[in-house]
Amino acid sequence: MTDAMDASEYDVVVLGAGPVGENVADRARAAGLTTAVVESELVGGECSYWACMPSKALLRPVIARAEARGVPGLSTAARGPLDTAAVLAHRDSFTSHWKDDGQVRWLDSIGARLYRGHGRLDGTKRVTVTGPGGDRRLLTARHAVAVCTGSRAVLPELPGxxxxxxxxxxxxxxxxxxxxxxxxxxxxxxxxxxxxxxxxxxxxxxxxxxxxxxxxxxxxxxxxxxxxxxxxxxxxxxxxxxxxxxxxxxxxxxxxxxxxxxxxxxxxxxxxxxxRAPRTDDLGLGSVGLEPGSWLTVDDGCRVEGSDWLYAVGDVNHRALLTHQGKYQARIAGAAIAARARGERTTDSAWSAHTATADHAAVPQVVFTDPEVASVGLTLAEAESAGHRVRAVDYDLSGVAGASLYRDGYRGHARMVVDLDEEILRGVTFAGPAVGEMLHSATVAVVARVPVDRLWHAVPAYPTISEVWLRLLETYRDTRSGTE
Structure with a gap:
């Protein structure tokens, strides 16, 4: 480091401008904290340009065609091939043609300062940024540095x-x-x-x-x-x-x-x-006593263990490598940073704004295949391995009126994993066309630990695919009464 290096001080410095870093910055700025964001690639991160958005733009026409092929009156018209060029052009529009002007404008709108370049930790509350032209700047943080650098694909070591x-x-x-x-x-x-x-x-x-x-x-x-x-x-x-x-x-x-x-x-x-592997190998972790290239272990406020100022949010903490979970953690971390900056005492209550609990046993995920797969919480095997006394309750989705109307030959399956001691749901999985939109109801049931007897009073509309909830509850009632 040279004495001539430009230096700036902020309340919070965020490394990484993907969805996670953007949300940390947004919460910090909303709390009145000055915030700098450092990004070496495109503002918007992996999700916007190489993951969630382009992949789903590629998959949506595939799924829509599959659904249309099962609908009388549409099936013949949907037999032809997809217009590949049009699908790829649509994908390109979703990535803004790999330009981040709009995302940069959003950062500007919340008052966060963007630094283009590679950021590395340089001791406690210090970050050095090497810009595209080789210029270097020192950023210092009064309260917190948040590592939101995400993960990268891992290739195995194979000949050739x-x-x-x-x-x-x-x-x-x-x-x-x-x-x-x-x-x-x-x-x-x-x-x-x-x-x-x-x-x-x-x-x-x-x-x-x-x-x-x-x-x-x-x-x-x-x-x-x-x-x-x-x-x-x-x-x-x-x-x-x-x-x-x-x-x-x-x-x-x-x-x-x-x-x-x-x-x-x-x-x-x-x-x-x-x-995947964490993008922490060239992050200067050694300067603060951490192992370069490692996942960063955090508490439920996303603060790195052993530190009172360093946070690791999103993929880098290895709790749940999903964009929506990372954004959830970012909201928690941002609230915790702001509270501590004000001198407030944070709480570890399960429902606290400063405590991330959803990524322990209530993680929702949708796989956008044909058929879609949507799950939240524990699988049967995971619940049993965790020591819960559980029962799997299954139902064939093709037997639900809403599914039979959705498309001919509807093929799908639903399972809820019931904790027999607490009479709550430990996990739910759906597989079938259009099941992704049913996942939030399952997530609420698992996160809120809704008793099975209360779920009887959440009446699904007829005829919808969500009527499978009623069928699952009936199946559980029948199996439960048969063993009592």
């Missing part, structure tokens, strides 16, 4: 992979055209969503999964339904296989994926959707 030019989630959501043949490695959320999108946009898709099924962190029926629909759409789904090597034949040439059993799969592109 480093030189093969494979896709990660970023290339999969921003590709300018559909590859003729696409191999997707990984059966998690990114893998199945991108397999769904690119198959519908004309690619021959092969999905390679090391484990025994898709969506392994959800109820087994969810992955089974998605695998069935992908297969019917013409994708090849292979489970129980591992990749041993990847080779590309020259720049822009075809890729050979060599499997552990000696088999080979040829493709034009290969997407590895095999995990």
């Amino acid at each position: 992979l480093a030189d093969a030019g494979v896709w990660t989630s970023r290339e999969a959501t921003s590709a300018p055209s559909a590859p003729g043949r696409l191999v997707v490695v990984g059966g998690g959320v990114v893998g199945v969503e991108m397999a769904t999108a690119w198959r519908a946009l004309g690619s021959e898709v092969t999905l390679l999964v090391r484990g025994g099924g898709l969506l392994p962190r959800m109820e087994p029926f969810a992955g089974e339904l998605v695998a069935r629909t992908l297969t019917e759409a013409g994708a090849t789904v292979r489970t129980g296989v591992s990749v041993a090597e990847v080779r590309r034949a020259g720049a822009g040439g075809p890729v050979t994926v060599v499997l552990a059993d000696g088999g080979r799969v040829e493709a034009d592109e290969v997407l590895f959707a095999t995990g």
Whole structure:
């Protein structure tokens, strides 16, 4: 560091201008705290340009066509292929063509100061920012520094992979055209969503999964339904296989994926959707006694353990790697920072504005495949592993009047995991067309610990898919009375 380095002081310094960093800055500014935001890429972050928004823009036409194909009077008209160019153009509009002018204007509107460049911690409450031209500036924080730098895709160490030019989630959501043949490695959320999108946009898709099924962190029926629909759409789904090597034949040439059993799969592109790592490797963590490249452990106010000024919000704390959960944490962290700046005592009450509890056992998530999968809370296996005495209550969604009207051949399933001792729901999972919009009702039931007997008085409208709530409760009543 040189004495000539420009320096500025703020109440709060935020590293990362994705949705999480934006929300921390917004809450800090609303509380009257001066706030600086440091961003090395695009303001708006991963979600806006390479994840949530472009992926869902790719998937919405796919899902809409699938729904139309099941509706009498529309099915014939919806038999044709998607207009791939139009879908990709629509995707580009959702990313603002990878320009962040609008997001920058929003930051300006709340009064936050944006610094373009790479930010690194430089001791307690100090951040150095190296700008695009190499100029350096020192930012100091009176009250807090919030690390909101997110996560990045992880590639496994495989022979040939480093030189093969494979896709990660970023290339999969921003590709300018559909590859003729696409191999997707990984059966998690990114893998199945991108397999769904690119198959519908004309690619021959092969999905390679090391484990025994898709969506392994959800109820087994969810992955089974998605695998069935992908297969019917013409994708090849292979489970129980591992990749041993990847080779590309020259720049822009075809890729050979060599499997552990000696088999080979040829493709034009290969997407590895095999995990995430925190973007903390070049963040200066060593200057404050933390391990570079590590996930940052935090308390329920998102304050880094052992610190009274450093916060880690969103993916970097590894509590729940989802945009909506990160934004939730940001609201909590922003409120906690503001309260402490005013000298107020924060509380760890479960319903406190300064305490994040929803990312322990009530995390909602939607997988935008055909069919959609929506879940909140614990799966049956997770609840049992946690020591709860529970029962799974299942119902075939095709037996609900609203589902049968939604489309011919509606295929779906619902499960609620009931705590038999407390008579509350530990988790709920839906798999079927349009179930994502039902998830919030399940989230409220799980978060608020609504007693099962009270849920009888939350009457679902007829004929809607949400009538499955009544059917689940009836099924539970029947099984409960049969064991009493």
